[in-house]
Amino acid sequence: MASELEFEKPILELKEKITDLKEYNENAEVDLTREIEKLEKRLAKLETDIYDNMTAWDKFQVARHPERPTTLDYIPYLFDNFMELHGDRAYGDDAAIVGGIATFKGTPVTVIGHQRGKDTKDNLVRNFGMPHPEGFRKALRLMKQADKFGRPIICFIDTKGAYPGRAAEERGQSEAIARNLYEMSDMKVPIISIVIGEGGSGGALALGVGNQIFMLENAVFSVISPEGAAAILWKDASKAQKAAESMKITADDLYELQITDGIIPEVKGGAHRDLEEQAKAIKKTLSKALHTLTALSEEQLVEQRYNKFKKIGVYEVE
Numbered sequence: 001m002a003s004e005l006e007f008e009k010p011i012l013e014l015k016e017k018i019t020d021l022k023e024y025n026e027n028a029e030v031d032l033t034r035e036i037e038k039l040e041k042r043l044a045k046l047e048t049d050i051y052d053n054m055t056a057w058d059k060f061q062v063a064r065h066p067e068r069p070t071t072l073d074y075i076p077y078l079f080d081n082f083m084e085l086h087g088d089r090a091y092g093d094d095a096a097i098v099g100g101i102a103t104f105k106g107t108p109v110t111v112i113g114h115q116r117g118k119d120t121k122d123n124l125v126r127n128f129g130m131p132h133p134e135g136f137r138k139a140l141r142l143m144k145q146a147d148k149f150g151r152p153i154i155c156f157i158d159t160k161g162a163y164p165g166r167a168a169e170e171r172g173q174s175e176a177i178a179r180n181l182y183e184m185s186d187m188k189v190p191i192i193s194i195v196i197g198e199g200g201s202g203g204a205l206a207l208g209v210g211n212q213i214f215m216l217e218n219a220v221f222s223v224i225s226p227e228g229a230a231a232i233l234w235k236d237a238s239k240a241q242k243a244a245e246s247m248k249i250t251a252d253d254l255y256e257l258q259i260t261d262g263i264i265p266e267v268k269g270g271a272h273r274d275l276e277e278q279a280k281a282i283k284k285t286l287s288k289a290l291h292t293l294t295a296l297s298e299e300q301l302v303e304q305r306y307n308k309f310k311k312i313g314v315y316e317v318e
Helices: 006-027 033-051 056-063 071-078 120-129 133-149 166-170 173-184 201-205 226-234 237-246 251-256 275-293 298-310
Strands: 080-084 097-104 107-114 153-159 191-200 212-216 220-222 262-264
Touching: 006 033, 006 056, 056 191, 056 220, 056 237, 071 097, 071 107, 071 153, 071 275, 097 133, 097 275, 107 133, 133 153, 133 173, 153 201, 166 173, 173 201, 191 201, 191 275, 212 251, 212 275, 220 251, 226 237, 251 262, 262 275
Parallel strands: 107 153, 153 191, 191 212, 191 220, 212 262
Antiparallel strands: 080 097, 097 107
């Protein structure tokens, strides 16, 4: 069972009570079946009430859940014949970004995504999903290859942000991110970006210049983390919950602001509850998006992508 978050504690407590009653009922002289059924109905209602009314902070916690599926978790469920490619051909290989060639329902595609670790050891290898410049340059190398051979590009966004360390800055972190934005804007193939967890700052944008951008229902996408925003605004990182509510970082917020193109529903409680079912929802969205975008010419793809980002932040005052 996946570990519960703070706002899920009432659900956990009721589940434990039901489990205890079921165990007791096996040897009890009095039949407690009706009482158990009542509690199960109460549990179903409680789950609906809690999961249908999650705050921005609740969703932020789900997006950062340690058991939340990563890019490499989804790939086997979404693609066939995946072959991972390594290195930026300039410095080295960055494990915080994975990418390669695969097929999606028989169509050759290039898949690129941020990759977090699943435990402390893995996170150290993956740098907690925060890429160095060579990670972004690896991603760009694979994108250019896809552009050359006419393969659609599918990106999975899941990072707190680009690594801000000294070594990364010395190797050109800002330039690497900017280069990705510049080059992606002129790609002649369809680009689909999906925020599967946390989309943080420039590290997320470097894989986010897509013709269509989707977010999982409990994913978040922002220029800075709530902790960082709280530290700047109120000089107090503990006010992160307050910041999350005001930053408009949820999938609903960004769809309403017309920054993203759709929301992929999650299984109740979050994607970590059922990877296979979650992958089915993503696959359905990917299939529809690819069908729409592959019908466009190279010129139309570039123009559509340009117009999409040009209109972000533009609004009329009555």
